[in-house]
Amino acid sequence: MTLDExxxxxxxxxxxxxxxxxxxxxxxxxRLGVALRPHVKTAKSVEVALMINGGSVGPITVSTLREAxxxxxxxxxxxxxxxxxxxxxxxxxxxxxxxxxxxxMIIDNADVARAISDAGVRYxxxxxxxxxxxxxxxxxxxxxxxxxxxxxxxxxxxxEGTELAGVLTHAGESYHSKNEEDLIAAAQxxxxxxxxxxxxxxxxxxxxxxxxxGSTPTATHAKDLSGVTxxxxxxxxxxxxxxxxxxxxxxxxxxxxSVLTTVISHKKNxxxxxxxxxxxxxxxxxxxxxxxxxxxYGLVADIDGKIIDNLYVCSxxxxxxxxxxxxxxxFDFDRFPIGTRLRILPNHACMTAAAxxxxxxxxxxxxxxxxxxxxxxx
Amino acid sequence: MTLDExxxxxxxxxxxxxxxxxxxxxxxxxRLGVALRPHVKTAKSVEVALMINGGSVGPITVSTLREAxxxxxxxxxxxxxxxxxxxxxxxxxxxxxxxxxxxxMIIDNADVARAISDAGVRYxxxxxxxxxxxxxxxxxxxxxxxxxxxxxxxxxxxxEGTELAGVLTHAGESYHSKNEEDLIAAAQxxxxxxxxxxxxxxxxxxxxxxxxxGSTPTATHAKDLSGVTxxxxxxxxxxxxxxxxxxxxxxxxxxxxSVLTTVISHKKNxxxxxxxxxxxxxxxxxxxxxxxxxxxYGLVADIDGKIIDNLYVCSxxxxxxxxxxxxxxxFDFDRFPIGTRLRILPNHACMTAAAxxxxxxxxxxxxxxxxxxxxxxx
Numbered sequence: 001m002t003l004d005e006x007x008x009x010x011x012x013x014x015x016x017x018x019x020x021x022x023x024x025x026x027x028x029x030x031r032l033g034v035a036l037r038p039h040v041k042t043a044k045s046v047e048v049a050l051m052i053n054g055g056s057v058g059p060i061t062v063s064t065l066r067e068a069x070x071x072x073x074x075x076x077x078x079x080x081x082x083x084x085x086x087x088x089x090x091x092x093x094x095x096x097x098x099x100x101x102x103x104x105m106i107i108d109n110a111d112v113a114r115a116i117s118d119a120g121v122r123y124x125x126x127x128x129x130x131x132x133x134x135x136x137x138x139x140x141x142x143x144x145x146x147x148x149x150x151x152x153x154x155x156x157x158x159x160e161g162t163e164l165a166g167v168l169t170h171a172g173e174s175y176h177s178k179n180e181e182d183l184i185a186a187a188q189x190x191x192x193x194x195x196x197x198x199x200x201x202x203x204x205x206x207x208x209x210x211x212x213x214g215s216t217p218t219a220t221h222a223k224d225l226s227g228v229t230x231x232x233x234x235x236x237x238x239x240x241x242x243x244x245x246x247x248x249x250x251x252x253x254x255x256x257x258s259v260l261t262t263v264i265s266h267k268k269n270x271x272x273x274x275x276x277x278x279x280x281x282x283x284x285x286x287x288x289x290x291x292x293x294x295x296x297y298g299l300v301a302d303i304d305g306k307i308i309d310n311l312y313v314c315s316x317x318x319x320x321x322x323x324x325x326x327x328x329x330x331f332d333f334d335r336f337p338i339g340t341r342l343r344i345l346p347n348h349a350c351m352t353a354a355a356x357x358x359x360x361x362x363x364x365x366x367x368x369x370x371x372x373x374x375x376x377x378x
Numbered sequence: 379m380t381l382d383e384x385x386x387x388x389x390x391x392x393x394x395x396x397x398x399x400x401x402x403x404x405x406x407x408x409r410l411g412v413a414l415r416p417h418v419k420t421a422k423s424v425e426v427a428l429m430i431n432g433g434s435v436g437p438i439t440v441s442t443l444r445e446a447x448x449x450x451x452x453x454x455x456x457x458x459x460x461x462x463x464x465x466x467x468x469x470x471x472x473x474x475x476x477x478x479x480x481x482x483m484i485i486d487n488a489d490v491a492r493a494i495s496d497a498g499v500r501y502x503x504x505x506x507x508x509x510x511x512x513x514x515x516x517x518x519x520x521x522x523x524x525x526x527x528x529x530x531x532x533x534x535x536x537x538e539g540t541e542l543a544g545v546l547t548h549a550g551e552s553y554h555s556k557n558e559e560d561l562i563a564a565a566q567x568x569x570x571x572x573x574x575x576x577x578x579x580x581x582x583x584x585x586x587x588x589x590x591x592g593s594t595p596t597a598t599h600a601k602d603l604s605g606v607t608x609x610x611x612x613x614x615x616x617x618x619x620x621x622x623x624x625x626x627x628x629x630x631x632x633x634x635x636s637v638l639t640t641v642i643s644h645k646k647n648x649x650x651x652x653x654x655x656x657x658x659x660x661x662x663x664x665x666x667x668x669x670x671x672x673x674x675y676g677l678v679a680d681i682d683g684k685i686i687d688n689l690y691v692c693s694x695x696x697x698x699x700x701x702x703x704x705x706x707x708x709f710d711f712d713r714f715p716i717g718t719r720l721r722i723l724p725n726h727a728c729m730t731a732a733a734x735x736x737x738x739x740x741x742x743x744x745x746x747x748x749x750x751x752x753x754x755x756x
Contacts, residue, residue: 007443007467009756041696063697065385083654083697084642086717089385108643112716132643139698140643140652172695264462265486265510265518274518276461280732281756285662317550318419318728319441319461320517338490339464350696354658354733357755377735378387378659 039234120161138172166210245293417612498539516550544588573605623671
């Protein structure tokens with residue numbers, strides 16, 4: 001099977017590029033002297049997670065319990081579920097632990113710590129919990145110097161059904177960095193504050209074995225991670241236009257994910273062509289909107305993955321992707337007859353991949369060399 | 379099972395509201411004297427499609443061949459695939475026809491008509507094609523008075539492997555109507571131009587049995603559809619915030635779809651709470667953005683579906699939905715302890731439902747009275 005034969009729209013991953021992206025981040029972690037715990041929320045694929053660790057299972061981060069279950073079934077044993085845990089979901093966590101998984105969960109609230117401990121006692125389990133630290137007001141977590149941070153750590157440590165496994169943060173605001181200097185500063189800030197949280201916990205006489213931080217932008221730009229035990233990053237395996245626009249990837253050479261699509265209509269009186277990759281196939285993510293790198297709903301590449309200058313997906317209905325010229329110049333309709341296959345590079349790989357249940361994998365050429373599975377849902 | 383027990387995030391549909399929405403549109407079609415051919419692209423669910431037609435199979439519109447296959451397997455026999463067909467996909471269409479389905483497809487190009495006819499001859503099939511008409515420069519199709527429109531009709535009619543089944547349009551720009559007067563005008567324009575296309579075809583001595591138009595906004599506001607044979611609409615079965623903001627639905631009583639979510643973190647220093655329904659669970663659709671009805675990534679209702687004043691989902695990370703007050707007033711954290719269940723009303727039902735493989739169906743209360751399937755993908 002080749003790209004010329006697949007039904008469109010469908011999801012394409014380029015193995016050679018994925019491998020390069022993986023090697024680069026592995027080297028970065030090695031250079032920084034920290035373990036890499038990839039966030040598998042982007043690819044959600046056992047094949048990709050294995051590739052990161054040289055073909056064998058390694059430590060991973062997940063964003064849903066469904067992912068934890070999927071990777072546990074494939075033999076992954078060291079998993080952090082990096083979204084605030086609530087007691088209501090503990091029976092699923094118990095089942096994952098009972099498969100032999102060393103599962104760590106994160107919280108930022110002492111009442112929740114106590115409720116989870118109570119459940120642990122009830123279930124005869126000891127749940128490993130980490131305190132989520134907020135380093136940039138992006139999402140959940142507590143500031144390292146907030147007295148409540150220590151209260152949560154202490155509640156976990158004191159709980160009969162819980163064990164304090166460490167601290168974790170995600171410098172999500174680094175996604176909005178404007179230049180390399182900002183990115184380096186965001187990485188330094190993330191490192192400094194997560195280490196300070198660990199130090200505050202240890203100074204209070206509590207254990208803090210894991211000190212976990214990371215995001216693709218900060219992991220890529222970190223200069224020093226002393227005191228950090230592990231680095232997390234996710235989207236780097238595929239990269240995307242948002243990462244390219246933010247200086248974390250090269251649009252021409254690092255983007256491993258694309259949506260294969262077919263030209264289905266010529267709209268000559270509107271200077272545009274229509275493809276079968278619309279909002280469902282690309283997602284409605286417009287994260288590059290308003291930036292210098294605004295790509296609409298995606299950039300347009302030919303079937304071989306080479307970006308076509310001056311075209312972009314300007315609009316996306318449910319099953320129609322509308323492509324026009326960026327500068328308003330006349331569209332070369334003869335170059336793209338109806339039936340032409342194109343590849344759309346997405347703004348946000350995590351969101352785009354979520355519409356599909358598998359990756360059609362190429363390795364530079366048009367031949368489908370492998371199929372990679374992915375899990376979706378919760 | 380009740381809403382208090384489901385794992386979150388998950389998709390909820392309220393059967394009573396769906397039924398009311400269905401009844402209203404059925405009555406509207408009856409009043410207008412046209413057949414209703416619902417667009418099943420929103421619910422993508424056999425159960426919902428059957429409900430529209432009083433429990434038996436009826437004519438439907440689909441947006442993907444996967445939907446056509448899914449509904450064909452459930453016994454639906456009269457299907458329009460309302461996205462421009464290309465020859466590359468004809469073998470799937472053939473298989474659908476071979477299951478006894480009267481499948482109609484749409485095109486807007488004479489070369490495509492000839493290529494499909496050639497394939498028909500090769501496969502010993504006659505493909506039924508409709509000419510897509512453009513009434514408002516929204517998407518694909520040809521203007522009714524464009525000479526090319528007649529060329530396409532003639533090419534279909536003359537082709538040995540094709541049969542001219544009629545004309546079809548979708549007044550997609552009606553989604554941007556600003557008030558009732560605009561909506562009524564958009565409906566009238568859609569009717570006038572699709573009928574003119576049919577008249578032009580007939581005046582050229584060609585057949586035009588089906589004259590198909592519609593969208594939820596124009597179907598809701600049409601006053602007269604004389605000359606039209608069938609009306610299409612899709613999102614009305616669930617409605618959503620975009621439809622409510624556009625005057626096609628009432629936000630308090632007509633919205634049948636919601637995402638059940640759990641409060642997972644209190645971010646007191648930022649006056650917000652965090653739930654487990656983020657961009658993956660809600661979609662990144664922001665179609666109400668910039669309108670008077672801007673709902674961010676969704677409005678917030680309690681577990682029983684009652685909208686909570688002054689709250690909205692202001693931001694959506696992959697698995698985190700961030701809720702704050704619309705007017706910046708102090709958040710009442712005590713009212714929403716961690717673990718509280720909420721229901722998020724989506725901007726765009728079609729996009730939000732796509733993240734799920736089933737509907738948990740309530741009927742006013744909290745009890746799950748049915749599970750409805752849905753199909754996804756292509």
